[in-house]
Amino acid sequence: MNADRLTIMPGATEPIYRQIGSQLRRLIASGQLPAGEELPSVRDVAVQHAVNPMTVSRAYCQLEAEGLLTRLRGKGMVVAVGAHANLSPEQRLARLQPQLADIARQARELDIPERLLVQRLKSLLEDSE
Amino acid sequence: MQRLGQDLSALFGSMGRPAVAILAAYACAALAYRAYPLAAEDGHAGAAIATLVICLPIFFLTYWLGAGTLAFSVDAKSSCLPGVPRLRRHARLLGSVLLLPALALSVAALFTSPETPDWRPTVLALVLTPPLGLLALSRRRRFNRQGSRFPFRVPQGAASRPGSRQAQRPARLIRACLGGMFVEPSPRQMIIGVVLLGLFLVAAAGLPWLGAGEAPWALIPLTLVAAGLVSTGFLTQISRLTRTQWAELALLPGLGAAAVQYRALCRAVLVPPLLWLGIVLLLGSAGILYTGESFSNVGVLAISICIMWLTYTIFALQKLATFPPKRQSLISEFLLLYIGVYAVYPIYAAHAFMQIFHLFWWASVIPILLSVGIAGAIGSSVLRLAREPHPFLTSGSGAASDP
Amino acid sequence: MSAVLRPEMSSNASIRCERITKRYARQTVLREVTLEVPRGTVLGLIGRNGAGKTTLIRTLLGLEEPNDGRASVFGEPSLGMTDFVKQRIGYVPQQPDAFAWMRVANMFEFVGRQYPHWDKEFVELSLARWQIPAERRLANLSPGERQRVALIRALAVNPELLVLDEPASALDPVARRDLLREIVARAAENGTTVFFSTHIVSDLERVASRVVFLHGNRIAVDAALDDLAETHARLRVPAGSVDLSANRVSGEVSRHVQPDGSMTLVIARDRGADWPEIVAAPGVRLDALNLEDLFIEVAR
Numbered sequence: 001m002n003a004d005r006l007t008i009m010p011g012a013t014e015p016i017y018r019q020i021g022s023q024l025r026r027l028i029a030s031g032q033l034p035a036g037e038e039l040p041s042v043r044d045v046a047v048q049h050a051v052n053p054m055t056v057s058r059a060y061c062q063l064e065a066e067g068l069l070t071r072l073r074g075k076g077m078v079v080a081v082g083a084h085a086n087l088s089p090e091q092r093l094a095r096l097q098p099q100l101a102d103i104a105r106q107a108r109e110l111d112i113p114e115r116l117l118v119q120r121l122k123s124l125l126e127d128s129e
Numbered sequence: 130m131q132r133l134g135q136d137l138s139a140l141f142g143s144m145g146r147p148a149v150a151i152l153a154a155y156a157c158a159a160l161a162y163r164a165y166p167l168a169a170e171d172g173h174a175g176a177a178i179a180t181l182v183i184c185l186p187i188f189f190l191t192y193w194l195g196a197g198t199l200a201f202s203v204d205a206k207s208s209c210l211p212g213v214p215r216l217r218r219h220a221r222l223l224g225s226v227l228l229l230p231a232l233a234l235s236v237a238a239l240f241t242s243p244e245t246p247d248w249r250p251t252v253l254a255l256v257l258t259p260p261l262g263l264l265a266l267s268r269r270r271r272f273n274r275q276g277s278r279f280p281f282r283v284p285q286g287a288a289s290r291p292g293s294r295q296a297q298r299p300a301r302l303i304r305a306c307l308g309g310m311f312v313e314p315s316p317r318q319m320i321i322g323v324v325l326l327g328l329f330l331v332a333a334a335g336l337p338w339l340g341a342g343e344a345p346w347a348l349i350p351l352t353l354v355a356a357g358l359v360s361t362g363f364l365t366q367i368s369r370l371t372r373t374q375w376a377e378l379a380l381l382p383g384l385g386a387a388a389v390q391y392r393a394l395c396r397a398v399l400v401p402p403l404l405w406l407g408i409v410l411l412l413g414s415a416g417i418l419y420t421g422e423s424f425s426n427v428g429v430l431a432i433s434i435c436i437m438w439l440t441y442t443i444f445a446l447q448k449l450a451t452f453p454p455k456r457q458s459l460i461s462e463f464l465l466l467y468i469g470v471y472a473v474y475p476i477y478a479a480h481a482f483m484q485i486f487h488l489f490w491w492a493s494v495i496p497i498l499l500s501v502g503i504a505g506a507i508g509s510s511v512l513r514l515a516r517e518p519h520p521f522l523t524s525g526s527g528a529a530s531d532p
Numbered sequence: 533m534s535a536v537l538r539p540e541m542s543s544n545a546s547i548r549c550e551r552i553t554k555r556y557a558r559q560t561v562l563r564e565v566t567l568e569v570p571r572g573t574v575l576g577l578i579g580r581n582g583a584g585k586t587t588l589i590r591t592l593l594g595l596e597e598p599n600d601g602r603a604s605v606f607g608e609p610s611l612g613m614t615d616f617v618k619q620r621i622g623y624v625p626q627q628p629d630a631f632a633w634m635r636v637a638n639m640f641e642f643v644g645r646q647y648p649h650w651d652k653e654f655v656e657l658s659l660a661r662w663q664i665p666a667e668r669r670l671a672n673l674s675p676g677e678r679q680r681v682a683l684i685r686a687l688a689v690n691p692e693l694l695v696l697d698e699p700a701s702a703l704d705p706v707a708r709r710d711l712l713r714e715i716v717a718r719a720a721e722n723g724t725t726v727f728f729s730t731h732i733v734s735d736l737e738r739v740a741s742r743v744v745f746l747h748g749n750r751i752a753v754d755a756a757l758d759d760l761a762e763t764h765a766r767l768r769v770p771a772g773s774v775d776l777s778a779n780r781v782s783g784e785v786s787r788h789v790q791p792d793g794s795m796t797l798v799i800a801r802d803r804g805a806d807w808p809e810i811v812a813a814p815g816v817r818l819d820a821l822n823l824e825d826l827f828i829e830v831a832r
Binding site for chain 3: 008013015046047050051052055109
Binding site: 380 | 593595616619621623643646647
């Protein structure tokens with residue numbers, strides 16, 4: 001995998017390590033990062049995007065703890081075998097939990113009717129297909 | 130024009146008080162001259178008045194000294210030189226202590242006969258100044274040995290690290306850091322320097338002749354001022370060290386142990402004008418003696434040059450130790466130096482033009498006081514630079530050899 | 533308000549200062565500032581102009597003596613730094629003025645002789661990459677070029693501690709990104725400690741692992757950057773809903789009254805702890821903050 005497949009947004013409220021983590025999870029869940037694919041080294045990602053290497057390392061370690069990545073001797077971090085298959089739709093949905101919760105909260109504040117929100121969500125999903 | 134106004138106000142902000150003090154000292158000297166005949170004629174009352182008036186210049190001189198060192202510390206507050214709150218106490222103490230011999234001298238001089246030859250006080254001044262300077266230096270060494278009273282001591286005597294490359298002589302390093310004036314004087318500086326030197330030589334050699342007429346009134350101050358310009362040229366270079374520049378230099382390794390650094394610093398800054406001034410003194414004295422003038426003229430010339438160099442030294446050290454946040458223009462630098470140099474002029478004027486013996490000890494005591502005072506100021510700044518943990522001065526690799 | 537303090541003296545600290553107080557004339561620039569920077573940290577110092585960032589940096593490096601407190605670098609007191617420590621520090625001041633009379637190449641050669649780990653190839657590469665003429669006098673370079681030269685000089689030392697005072701102020705975005713990459717690479721490979729002050733918050737968010745916010749002559753915020761969203765938040769309290777005029781909210785960093793009577797607070801909590809109860813009060817809103825918002829809210 002190339003380091004520039006990640007996008008870092010420093011100004012967002014989400015910390016950078018979470019951004020990296022969620023992007024990697026999405027790539028793995030969608031199958032774009034197959035099992036056994038080698039991830040770029042912490043240093044390479046850090047230098048490419050000019051971010052603190054500890055931040056990158058933290059994201060990697062978190063994914064390793066979740067079983068999505070494994071450390072291979074001599075190769076660095078690779079996508080764990082079965083990482084994609086391990087995730088049921090419910091587990092994959094759980095990845096979106098923070099964003100969904102945020103949307104729900106904002107919808108409540110803006111007093112948007114639930115029906116309208118679900119409708120918009122459905123049309124967005126259809127568009128992206 | 131506005132710039133000149135700003136410079137003048139900045140100048141008088143820091144040097145106004147010493148200037149006023151000097152002028153007041155001379156006013157008192159003139160008054161005392163008037164009082165002196167009283168002492169000789171009216172016995173006790175006159176003597177009392179004369180003593181009182183004698184003490185006034187000393188008081189003003191102390192004040193000047195204190196104000197001078199205060200100028201150090203006032204400027205130093207805005208500098209990166211540490212130890213500012215302490216230096217004032219010590220500098221004032223030292224300055225006052227060094228003035229005690231001057232006081233004793235003046236009081237003693239009051240009771241000597243006005244008929245004694247002129248040259249003794251001037252030689253006395255020449256002879257006294259180096260020992261007093263040495264006294265100040267020895268006090269510095271004693272303080273160093275006793276150790277510091279401050280929260281942390283400067284760690285002493287770390288051996289030179291293996292693998293440190295090509296250590297250069299600290300003096301060279303410092304000269305290099307301070308700027309090209311010591312390493313590569315520009316052609317313009319060289320030309321100006323030579324012209325001024327020539328002027329000074331002419332004035333020094335021709336002084337006895339000048340004593341005869343009216344024209345010299347203009348030439349003497351002109352040459353003194355011109356020599357001041359030479360020093361000012363150096364001073365403006367030094368004063369261009371802004372705070373940030375000094376900071377970068379302060380963190381540069383390779384400057385050796387504290388004592389070595391200090392010596393190197395002084396050598397780098399104080400030595401350059403010595404060569405020229407030395408030549409002036411030599412040739413000027415030769416000229417004076419050749420024309421058969423009394424030795425006292427040589428003495429006063431020596432004093433003038435000595436005081437000029439010492440004054441330059443004070444300001445150079447002051448500039449080294451204090452980093453004004455903004456650069457001062459050449460004019461303010463020039464005025465700053467001239468105020469010190471001006472101290473010399475009336476003495477020589479008095480000697481050259483007023484052939485009155487009763488004035489002799491005023492004319493001679495004042496140079497003594499000034500020399501002592503200036504030596505005290507230098508001693509105190511020496512003390513300060515050496516004792517305080519200075520960002521520029523560290524201990525570390527002591528051995529340094531020229532590659 | 534919340535400060536990451538380690539009570540015991542950490543031998544891993546690269547810079548450390550305790551209760552630094554610095555006064556200029558009658559103005560107190562720093563009041564009882566305490567900071568400890570372990571090795572390998574990339575620390576960003578932010579604050580408004582005149583908040584004392586430069587003073588703090590200079591005090592930490594022993595270039596200024598504080599009125600109270602002490603600072604140390606690599607375990608040695610800053611005011612009496614030995615050559616051994618100086619050889620491991622790279623420092624870039626805000627306006628690098630030194631050696632203005634020297635030519636670029638001569639200056640690098642002169643300075644390089646003082647450092648045991650001087651990287652000559654790095655100097656040559658950087659001069660070429662940033663297209664700085666080697667035969668020109670430093671005084672005749674543009675401010676941006678001079679800053680780049682100073683940066684190269686600090687980086688070529690291969691320092692263990694890199695201290696930068698507003699390093700990017702005269703750099704264009706490309707050069708700035710280069711600088712950040714350089715910092716990151718050194719932090720990754722050598723565990724270099726980096727301490728820099730900047731206005732450009734986005735740069736800080738990228739490379740810093742810790743942020744210190746200097747405001748009102750004290751440290752207002754001292755937090756790990758990754759945890760900022762979890763540890764700091766903005767609270768909006770509508771007018772009349774809760775009476776806050778009497779006491780401070782627990783963990784409060786700052787508060788401002790808006791023109792309509794409502795109040796905006798910045799609050800902090802320890803990692804894993806809960807927000808104070810006021811968060812649950814009716815009408816009170818809790819927002820996450822990014823670093824720039826935090827800056828603006830606290831420094832208003």
